Amino acid sequence: MVDKIKVIFLGxxxxxxxxxxxxxxxxxxxxxxxxxxxxxEGTQRQFRKAKINPGKITKLLITHWHGDHVLGxxxxxxxxxxxxxxxxxxxxGPKGTNKYLKELLNVFHFVNDIKLKIKEVSNGKFFENExxxxxxxxxxxxxxxxxxxxxxxxxxxxxxxxxxxSGLPSGPLIKKLKEGKNVNYKGKKILAKNLTYLQGSKxxxxxxxxxxxxxxxxxxxxSDLLILESTYADDMKGTAKDYKHLTSSQAxxxxxxxxxxxxxxxxxxxxxxxxxxxxxxxxxxxFKNSVVAxxxxxxxx
Numbered sequence: 001m002v003d004k005i006k007v008i009f010l011g012x013x014x015x016x017x018x019x020x021x022x023x024x025x026x027x028x029x030x031x032x033x034x035x036x037x038x039x040x041e042g043t044q045r046q047f048r049k050a051k052i053n054p055g056k057i058t059k060l061l062i063t064h065w066h067g068d069h070v071l072g073x074x075x076x077x078x079x080x081x082x083x084x085x086x087x088x089x090x091x092x093g094p095k096g097t098n099k100y101l102k103e104l105l106n107v108f109h110f111v112n113d114i115k116l117k118i119k120e121v122s123n124g125k126f127f128e129n130e131x132x133x134x135x136x137x138x139x140x141x142x143x144x145x146x147x148x149x150x151x152x153x154x155x156x157x158x159x160x161x162x163x164x165x166s167g168l169p170s171g172p173l174i175k176k177l178k179e180g181k182n183v184n185y186k187g188k189k190i191l192a193k194n195l196t197y198l199q200g201s202k203x204x205x206x207x208x209x210x211x212x213x214x215x216x217x218x219x220x221x222x223s224d225l226l227i228l229e230s231t232y233a234d235d236m237k238g239t240a241k242d243y244k245h246l247t248s249s250q251a252x253x254x255x256x257x258x259x260x261x262x263x264x265x266x267x268x269x270x271x272x273x274x275x276x277x278x279x280x281x282x283x284x285x286x287f288k289n290s291v292v293a294x295x296x297x298x299x300x301x
Contacts, residue, residue, distance in 0.1 A: 003131075005030045005152055005202055005301045007225065009266065009293045010046035014231050015068045016270040022046050022295055023068045024208060024267055026227065027057075028150055031131060035059045037148065037206050043072035044079050050296055055083050059127075061134070062093030063208045064145035065100050073101075074108045081114050088115040092127070092134070094144035095120055121146065137219040139210035141244045147207040147219055154201035156180055162195050202301045205260070208267055211244035220258040224301055228254065230265035230292075233278045248279045252286030263290040264299065 006029045011022035023040020034056045036043075047054040054076060063069055080089070091101065097120050119126065122144075127134040132153055136146045156178050168174065168190065173183045177192045184190070205220040208229045220226045231245040240247045246254075248265060255263035265283055268276055276292045283290035 003031050003152070005150075005204065006298060007204065007227070007300075008050060008052070008298045009295060010043055010050060011040050012266045012268055012293045012295055012297075013040075013068070014267050014269040015066075017042070017068075018270045018273065020274055020295065021268060021270070023072065025072065026206065026266075027052065028204065030150075030152060033058050033132075035061060035134075035150065037061045038063055038069040038208065039072040039076055040068050041071040044076045046295070054079055055085050057089065058087065059090045059092065059134075061146075061148050061206070062091065062097060063139075063147070063206070064094055064141055064143055065096060066141075066143070066209065069209070070100075074104060077105075077114065078108070085114045088117050090117045090119070090127075092119050092121050092136070094122060094136075094138070094146045096144055137215050139207065139215065140213040141209045141211065145209060147205065147210070147216070149219065149223070150204045150206075152202040154198040156192075156196050157199045159195055159197055166190060166195060168195075204301070209245065211241060212246065212250060216254050217258045220254065220260055223258065223260040225262050225264060225299060226255055226258065226260040227264045227266060227293075229267035230279055230283065231267050231269050233272070234282045248282030248290075249286060252283035252290060255283070255287040255290065261289065262299075263287050264293050265290065266293045268292065 008027050010025040013021035013023055017023050022042050024038045025040050025043040026037045028035040036057050098118050121136045125133055125135045133151050135149045139145045139147050168185055176183050177195055180192050182191050203223045204225045205223040206227050228251045229246055230248040230251045232240045232247045234247045234249040237247050280292045
């Protein structure tokens with residue numbers, strides 16, 4: 001079984017925050033990893049309200065460099081510096097991230113420094129260990145913008161029926177197959193993928209601030225959780241197109257075509273105030289298992 005994965009929404013608003021919705025930020029917790037996706041203004045206060053120690057953050061994934069997604073970074077870094085943060089904070093973002101972070105650090109005078117590892121990513125897998133991997137895919141938003149997938153690896157299991165038919169004896173060859181390695185037996189190459197299957201893998205997709213584009217559905221394919229921007233209701237489809245955002249019905253269509261298990265809508269325009277029923281209805285009419293995230297909502301796999 002895969003260890004539990006938890007996502008807490010620290011902010012769910014669009015460009016303008018409201019009384020109930022802070023600027024966008026999400027924290028994914030898995031094993032000893034705490035991965036922050038975007039860091040809108042006020043994110044460090046949201047950590048306090050959620051009673052989460054920001055010093056546990058291990059990675060920051062930046063979708064793009066619009067203010068409502070990054071203006072919380074200076075304050076967060078200052079808090080970490082004053083709190084004795086002793087890890088190297090890994091920061092991943094689209095093209096321009098190195099430049100923008102350096103400029104940001106030049107603007108603000110930090111009394112204490114923390115170690116930063118900054119890497120620009122655009123397409124494909126950019127981090128992997130034995131437990132999970134992270135991958136990026138470019139979206140359409142007028143400036144470089146990434147979507148991210150978090151994939152917790154399952155366990156490689158032996159298909160006993162296929163193994164029996166193969167004639168392979170028990171022992172070290174089986175061990176190699178469980179490690180995903182191909183083996184040779186009696187002069188014949190046996191592919192691990194033909195005798196094994198993956199059990200318990202989990203996938204979470206983070207897709208924020210994008211217009212409709214061909215990358216969304218294949219990137220989110222079969223996600224257990226698709227966390228997708230839904231800035232507007234369907235009656236503002238023209239505005240959504242102009243500003244390269246999505247409506248909730250478009251989000252529902254994407255979830256349905258990508259065959260995801262659950263759709264979570266976020267990045268909600270301030271015009272909908274406390275009543276997001278119209279947003280939810282647009283998605284639910286197409287994809288039933290949809291919810292609109294609120295600040296401090298938690299989802300667990």
